[in-house]
Amino acid sequence: MSASYFLRSFFAVCLLSLSLGFACAAQEPVLFDGSGPVVFGFQAAPTDDAIPATQRVTPDELAKSLQSAGAQKPLLFEVGPHSLYLQAHIPGSEYLGATSSDSGRKQLRQRVKALPHDTPIVLYCGCCPWSHCPNAHPAYQELHALGFTNVKVLYIANNFGTDWVDKGYPTAKGE
Protein backbone atom coordinates (compact mmCIF):
# COMPACT_ATOMS: atom_id res chain seq x y z
CA MET A 1 0.00 0.00 0.00
CA SER A 2 1.26 3.41 -0.88
CA ALA A 3 2.37 6.16 1.46
CA SER A 4 -0.47 8.37 0.28
CA TYR A 5 -2.99 5.65 1.22
CA PHE A 6 -1.65 5.55 4.76
CA LEU A 7 -1.73 9.32 5.02
CA ARG A 8 -5.31 9.52 3.73
CA SER A 9 -6.39 6.79 6.15
CA PHE A 10 -4.66 8.59 9.02
CA PHE A 11 -6.37 11.91 8.35
CA ALA A 12 -9.77 10.25 7.84
CA VAL A 13 -9.52 8.46 11.19
CA CYS A 14 -8.35 11.67 12.91
CA LEU A 15 -11.27 13.62 11.51
CA LEU A 16 -13.77 10.97 12.55
CA SER A 17 -12.39 10.72 16.07
CA LEU A 18 -12.34 14.47 16.58
CA SER A 19 -15.92 14.73 15.36
CA LEU A 20 -17.05 12.01 17.73
CA GLY A 21 -15.10 13.51 20.58
CA PHE A 22 -16.61 16.98 20.16
CA ALA A 23 -20.09 15.55 19.68
CA CYS A 24 -19.81 13.65 22.94
CA ALA A 25 -18.32 16.55 24.89
CA ALA A 26 -20.90 19.04 23.66
CA GLN A 27 -23.66 17.73 25.92
CA GLU A 28 -23.77 17.02 29.59
CA PRO A 29 -24.08 13.28 30.26
CA VAL A 30 -27.46 11.85 31.21
CA LEU A 31 -27.10 9.84 34.39
CA PHE A 32 -30.75 9.11 35.00
CA ASP A 33 -31.22 5.38 35.41
CA GLY A 34 -34.18 5.47 37.75
CA SER A 35 -32.13 4.40 40.74
CA GLY A 36 -31.40 7.76 42.23
CA PRO A 37 -31.45 11.47 41.78
CA VAL A 38 -29.30 13.17 39.24
CA VAL A 39 -28.54 16.68 38.21
CA PHE A 40 -29.00 17.20 34.54
CA GLY A 41 -28.72 20.27 32.48
CA PHE A 42 -27.97 21.53 29.04
CA GLN A 43 -25.31 24.11 28.52
CA ALA A 44 -26.83 26.79 26.40
CA ALA A 45 -24.60 27.90 23.58
CA PRO A 46 -24.11 31.62 23.96
CA THR A 47 -25.23 33.52 20.93
CA ASP A 48 -23.80 36.64 19.41
CA ASP A 49 -25.60 39.55 20.92
CA ALA A 50 -25.27 43.23 21.51
CA ILE A 51 -22.71 42.92 24.31
CA PRO A 52 -19.42 42.76 22.44
CA ALA A 53 -16.88 40.20 23.53
CA THR A 54 -14.51 43.02 24.53
CA GLN A 55 -17.07 44.15 27.11
CA ARG A 56 -17.42 40.76 28.72
CA VAL A 57 -15.39 39.41 31.58
CA THR A 58 -15.27 35.75 32.48
CA PRO A 59 -15.83 34.53 36.03
CA ASP A 60 -12.21 33.49 36.27
CA GLU A 61 -10.96 36.88 35.10
CA LEU A 62 -13.23 38.74 37.50
CA ALA A 63 -12.38 36.53 40.46
CA LYS A 64 -8.67 37.05 39.85
CA SER A 65 -9.08 40.80 39.46
CA LEU A 66 -11.10 41.04 42.69
CA GLN A 67 -8.47 39.11 44.57
CA SER A 68 -5.45 40.96 43.21
CA ALA A 69 -3.98 43.57 45.52
CA GLY A 70 -3.60 47.11 44.33
CA ALA A 71 -5.71 46.88 41.18
CA GLN A 72 -8.68 49.27 41.09
CA LYS A 73 -11.78 47.25 41.86
CA PRO A 74 -14.84 47.85 39.74
CA LEU A 75 -18.25 48.58 41.16
CA LEU A 76 -20.27 45.37 41.01
CA PHE A 77 -24.00 45.57 40.30
CA GLU A 78 -26.26 42.53 40.40
CA VAL A 79 -29.06 43.27 37.97
CA GLY A 80 -31.05 40.05 38.24
CA PRO A 81 -33.63 38.64 40.62
CA HIS A 82 -33.54 39.53 44.29
CA SER A 83 -34.04 35.94 45.42
CA LEU A 84 -30.83 35.00 43.61
CA TYR A 85 -28.90 37.85 45.20
CA LEU A 86 -30.10 36.88 48.67
CA GLN A 87 -29.05 33.25 48.20
CA ALA A 88 -25.65 34.04 46.80
CA HIS A 89 -23.88 37.05 45.38
CA ILE A 90 -20.37 38.27 44.70
CA PRO A 91 -19.06 39.89 47.91
CA GLY A 92 -19.19 43.65 47.66
CA SER A 93 -21.78 43.66 44.88
CA GLU A 94 -24.85 45.83 45.16
CA TYR A 95 -28.37 44.74 44.36
CA LEU A 96 -30.18 47.28 42.20
CA GLY A 97 -33.20 45.40 40.89
CA ALA A 98 -33.86 43.25 37.86
CA THR A 99 -33.18 45.47 34.88
CA SER A 100 -35.67 43.62 32.73
CA SER A 101 -38.16 45.82 34.61
CA ASP A 102 -38.65 49.57 34.43
CA SER A 103 -38.11 49.87 38.17
CA GLY A 104 -34.81 47.99 37.96
CA ARG A 105 -33.50 50.24 35.19
CA LYS A 106 -34.64 53.29 37.15
CA GLN A 107 -32.71 52.07 40.20
CA LEU A 108 -29.64 51.59 38.04
CA ARG A 109 -29.89 55.10 36.59
CA GLN A 110 -30.32 56.52 40.07
CA ARG A 111 -27.30 54.65 41.40
CA VAL A 112 -24.92 55.84 38.70
CA LYS A 113 -26.23 59.39 38.49
CA ALA A 114 -23.32 60.93 40.36
CA LEU A 115 -20.59 58.66 39.05
CA PRO A 116 -17.90 59.75 36.60
CA HIS A 117 -18.51 58.17 33.23
CA ASP A 118 -15.21 56.32 33.27
CA THR A 119 -15.99 54.51 36.53
CA PRO A 120 -15.19 50.83 36.11
CA ILE A 121 -18.43 48.88 36.51
CA VAL A 122 -19.18 45.19 36.17
CA LEU A 123 -22.78 44.10 35.72
CA TYR A 124 -23.94 40.58 36.35
CA CYS A 125 -27.07 38.48 36.59
CA GLY A 126 -26.81 34.69 36.28
CA CYS A 127 -30.54 33.95 36.40
CA CYS A 128 -30.46 32.01 33.15
CA PRO A 129 -28.16 30.95 30.35
CA TRP A 130 -26.39 33.93 28.73
CA SER A 131 -28.42 33.72 25.56
CA HIS A 132 -31.69 33.91 27.54
CA CYS A 133 -30.85 36.45 30.24
CA PRO A 134 -33.43 39.26 30.20
CA ASN A 135 -31.41 41.50 32.52
CA ALA A 136 -27.79 41.78 31.47
CA HIS A 137 -28.34 43.38 28.10
CA PRO A 138 -30.85 46.04 29.22
CA ALA A 139 -28.50 47.01 32.05
CA TYR A 140 -25.55 47.30 29.71
CA GLN A 141 -27.57 49.29 27.19
CA GLU A 142 -28.77 51.64 29.91
CA LEU A 143 -25.24 52.50 31.03
CA HIS A 144 -23.96 52.70 27.49
CA ALA A 145 -26.74 55.16 26.62
CA LEU A 146 -25.84 57.27 29.66
CA GLY A 147 -22.31 57.59 28.37
CA PHE A 148 -20.46 55.18 30.65
CA THR A 149 -17.33 54.01 28.93
CA ASN A 150 -15.88 51.43 31.29
CA VAL A 151 -18.66 48.90 31.68
CA LYS A 152 -18.26 45.16 31.43
CA VAL A 153 -20.71 42.32 31.88
CA LEU A 154 -19.85 39.12 33.68
CA TYR A 155 -20.23 36.35 31.13
CA ILE A 156 -22.31 33.63 32.79
CA ALA A 157 -22.84 30.85 30.29
CA ASN A 158 -25.31 28.78 32.34
CA ASN A 159 -26.32 30.36 35.63
CA PHE A 160 -24.74 31.87 38.72
CA GLY A 161 -24.78 28.60 40.62
CA THR A 162 -22.95 26.59 37.99
CA ASP A 163 -20.55 29.23 36.73
CA TRP A 164 -19.64 31.04 39.95
CA VAL A 165 -20.72 29.31 43.16
CA ASP A 166 -19.89 25.75 42.10
CA LYS A 167 -16.50 26.89 40.82
CA GLY A 168 -15.61 27.97 44.34
CA TYR A 169 -15.39 31.70 43.70
CA PRO A 170 -16.07 34.01 46.67
CA THR A 171 -19.75 34.21 47.60
CA ALA A 172 -21.81 36.07 50.17
CA LYS A 173 -25.41 35.63 51.30
CA GLY A 174 -28.17 37.96 52.37
CA GLU A 175 -28.56 41.67 51.78
Place this chain on the structure above:
Amino acid sequence: MSSKRILIYGIVAICLLGIYVAGRRTAQKPKPAASGNVAPDFTLTDLDGRKLTLSDYKGTVVLLDFWATWCGPCRTEISHFVEMQNQYGPQGFQVIGISMDDDAKPVREFAQHYKLNYPVAVGDDKLADRFGGVLGLPVNFIIDRQGRIHAKYLGATDVSVFDEAVKNLLAKP
Protein backbone atom coordinates in the same frame (compact mmCIF):
# COMPACT_ATOMS: atom_id res chain seq x y z
CA MET B 1 9.79 8.73 8.57
CA SER B 2 7.87 5.94 6.85
CA SER B 3 4.13 6.20 6.23
CA LYS B 4 3.55 3.16 8.38
CA ARG B 5 5.24 4.86 11.32
CA ILE B 6 3.17 8.01 10.75
CA LEU B 7 0.01 5.89 10.86
CA ILE B 8 1.09 4.21 14.09
CA TYR B 9 1.86 7.57 15.72
CA GLY B 10 -1.49 8.81 14.49
CA ILE B 11 -3.36 5.92 16.08
CA VAL B 12 -1.56 6.53 19.38
CA ALA B 13 -2.50 10.22 19.21
CA ILE B 14 -6.14 9.32 18.58
CA CYS B 15 -6.16 6.96 21.55
CA LEU B 16 -4.73 9.69 23.77
CA LEU B 17 -7.37 12.11 22.48
CA GLY B 18 -10.07 9.57 23.25
CA ILE B 19 -8.78 9.17 26.79
CA TYR B 20 -8.80 12.97 27.19
CA VAL B 21 -12.37 13.28 25.94
CA ALA B 22 -13.55 10.45 28.18
CA GLY B 23 -11.82 12.03 31.16
CA ARG B 24 -13.45 15.39 30.40
CA ARG B 25 -16.87 13.78 30.29
CA THR B 26 -16.25 12.11 33.63
CA ALA B 27 -15.09 15.38 35.17
CA GLN B 28 -18.26 17.06 33.93
CA LYS B 29 -20.55 14.51 35.58
CA PRO B 30 -23.12 16.55 37.46
CA LYS B 31 -23.17 16.06 41.19
CA PRO B 32 -26.28 14.41 42.62
CA ALA B 33 -28.91 16.34 44.51
CA ALA B 34 -29.95 15.35 48.01
CA SER B 35 -30.20 11.73 47.01
CA GLY B 36 -33.17 9.86 48.30
CA ASN B 37 -33.86 12.47 50.97
CA VAL B 38 -37.39 13.42 51.80
CA ALA B 39 -38.18 16.69 50.08
CA PRO B 40 -38.26 19.63 52.49
CA ASP B 41 -41.85 20.28 53.45
CA PHE B 42 -43.25 23.76 53.10
CA THR B 43 -46.51 25.65 53.25
CA LEU B 44 -47.21 28.63 51.04
CA THR B 45 -50.32 30.45 49.93
CA ASP B 46 -51.05 29.86 46.28
CA LEU B 47 -52.31 32.45 43.82
CA ASP B 48 -55.91 31.52 44.64
CA GLY B 49 -55.36 32.18 48.34
CA ARG B 50 -55.36 28.49 49.24
CA LYS B 51 -52.84 26.80 51.50
CA LEU B 52 -50.27 24.82 49.52
CA THR B 53 -48.40 22.23 51.58
CA LEU B 54 -46.03 19.83 49.86
CA SER B 55 -46.61 16.94 52.26
CA ASP B 56 -50.32 17.00 51.38
CA TYR B 57 -49.27 15.47 48.07
CA LYS B 58 -47.71 12.37 49.56
CA GLY B 59 -48.92 9.41 47.54
CA THR B 60 -48.63 11.51 44.37
CA VAL B 61 -45.72 11.94 42.00
CA VAL B 62 -44.86 15.63 42.11
CA LEU B 63 -42.98 17.82 39.67
CA LEU B 64 -41.87 20.86 41.62
CA ASP B 65 -40.96 23.64 39.23
CA PHE B 66 -38.95 26.67 40.32
CA TRP B 67 -39.48 29.27 37.60
CA ALA B 68 -40.11 32.94 36.90
CA THR B 69 -42.24 34.89 34.46
CA TRP B 70 -39.19 36.54 32.90
CA CYS B 71 -37.38 33.25 32.33
CA GLY B 72 -37.65 32.19 28.70
CA PRO B 73 -36.66 28.54 29.13
CA CYS B 74 -39.11 28.32 32.06
CA ARG B 75 -41.98 29.47 29.88
CA THR B 76 -41.11 26.84 27.29
CA GLU B 77 -41.21 24.10 29.91
CA ILE B 78 -44.45 25.36 31.43
CA SER B 79 -46.43 24.78 28.25
CA HIS B 80 -45.38 21.13 28.48
CA PHE B 81 -46.13 20.91 32.18
CA VAL B 82 -49.72 21.96 31.49
CA GLU B 83 -49.97 19.05 29.04
CA MET B 84 -48.36 16.67 31.51
CA GLN B 85 -50.83 17.70 34.21
CA ASN B 86 -53.72 16.92 31.87
CA GLN B 87 -52.22 13.62 30.73
CA TYR B 88 -50.85 12.19 33.97
CA GLY B 89 -52.95 13.94 36.58
CA PRO B 90 -55.58 11.16 36.68
CA GLN B 91 -52.79 8.66 37.43
CA GLY B 92 -51.64 10.50 40.54
CA PHE B 93 -49.30 13.20 39.21
CA GLN B 94 -49.14 16.83 40.27
CA VAL B 95 -47.19 19.79 39.01
CA ILE B 96 -46.52 22.53 41.55
CA GLY B 97 -45.09 25.83 40.37
CA ILE B 98 -42.94 27.97 42.64
CA SER B 99 -42.32 31.35 41.10
CA MET B 100 -39.16 33.22 42.02
CA ASP B 101 -40.56 36.53 40.79
CA ASP B 102 -40.14 39.39 43.25
CA ASP B 103 -43.89 39.84 43.57
CA ALA B 104 -47.12 38.02 42.77
CA LYS B 105 -48.74 40.43 40.29
CA PRO B 106 -46.93 39.32 37.12
CA VAL B 107 -47.22 35.70 38.25
CA ARG B 108 -51.00 35.98 38.62
CA GLU B 109 -51.28 37.61 35.20
CA PHE B 110 -49.09 34.94 33.66
CA ALA B 111 -51.03 32.08 35.26
CA GLN B 112 -54.33 33.51 34.06
CA HIS B 113 -53.09 34.24 30.57
CA TYR B 114 -51.54 30.81 30.06
CA LYS B 115 -54.31 29.01 31.98
CA LEU B 116 -52.00 27.11 34.29
CA ASN B 117 -53.86 24.07 35.55
CA TYR B 118 -51.82 23.44 38.68
CA PRO B 119 -51.16 25.30 41.92
CA VAL B 120 -48.66 28.14 41.77
CA ALA B 121 -47.19 30.08 44.66
CA VAL B 122 -44.45 32.68 45.01
CA GLY B 123 -41.34 31.35 46.74
CA ASP B 124 -38.39 33.09 48.29
CA ASP B 125 -34.69 32.64 48.97
CA LYS B 126 -35.33 30.74 52.22
CA LEU B 127 -37.39 28.10 50.45
CA ALA B 128 -34.83 27.92 47.67
CA ASP B 129 -32.05 27.40 50.22
CA ARG B 130 -33.94 24.47 51.74
CA PHE B 131 -33.89 22.81 48.35
CA GLY B 132 -30.15 23.24 48.03
CA GLY B 133 -30.27 26.63 46.35
CA VAL B 134 -31.99 27.83 43.22
CA LEU B 135 -29.11 29.76 41.69
CA GLY B 136 -30.47 29.91 38.19
CA LEU B 137 -33.70 28.97 36.52
CA PRO B 138 -35.46 26.74 35.83
CA VAL B 139 -34.84 24.17 38.52
CA ASN B 140 -37.14 21.18 38.69
CA PHE B 141 -37.50 18.38 41.21
CA ILE B 142 -39.33 15.15 40.69
CA ILE B 143 -40.60 13.76 43.96
CA ASP B 144 -41.83 10.21 44.30
CA ARG B 145 -45.00 8.99 45.99
CA GLN B 146 -43.16 8.62 49.28
CA GLY B 147 -42.14 12.26 49.22
CA ARG B 148 -38.49 11.59 48.38
CA ILE B 149 -36.53 13.62 45.88
CA HIS B 150 -36.03 11.34 42.91
CA ALA B 151 -34.22 13.75 40.60
CA LYS B 152 -33.19 17.37 40.25
CA TYR B 153 -32.94 19.10 36.91
CA LEU B 154 -30.90 22.27 36.66
CA GLY B 155 -31.50 24.43 33.63
CA ALA B 156 -33.63 23.87 30.57
CA THR B 157 -34.28 20.17 30.22
CA ASP B 158 -35.61 18.17 27.32
CA VAL B 159 -39.27 17.52 28.12
CA SER B 160 -38.97 13.85 27.20
CA VAL B 161 -36.71 13.45 30.24
CA PHE B 162 -39.53 14.62 32.51
CA ASP B 163 -42.03 12.35 30.75
CA GLU B 164 -39.76 9.34 31.16
CA ALA B 165 -39.09 10.01 34.83
CA VAL B 166 -42.74 10.61 35.69
CA LYS B 167 -43.98 7.56 33.81
CA ASN B 168 -41.44 5.37 35.60
CA LEU B 169 -42.49 6.66 38.99
CA LEU B 170 -46.21 6.42 38.24
CA ALA B 171 -45.68 2.76 37.39
CA LYS B 172 -44.39 2.14 40.91
CA PRO B 173 -46.71 1.80 43.92
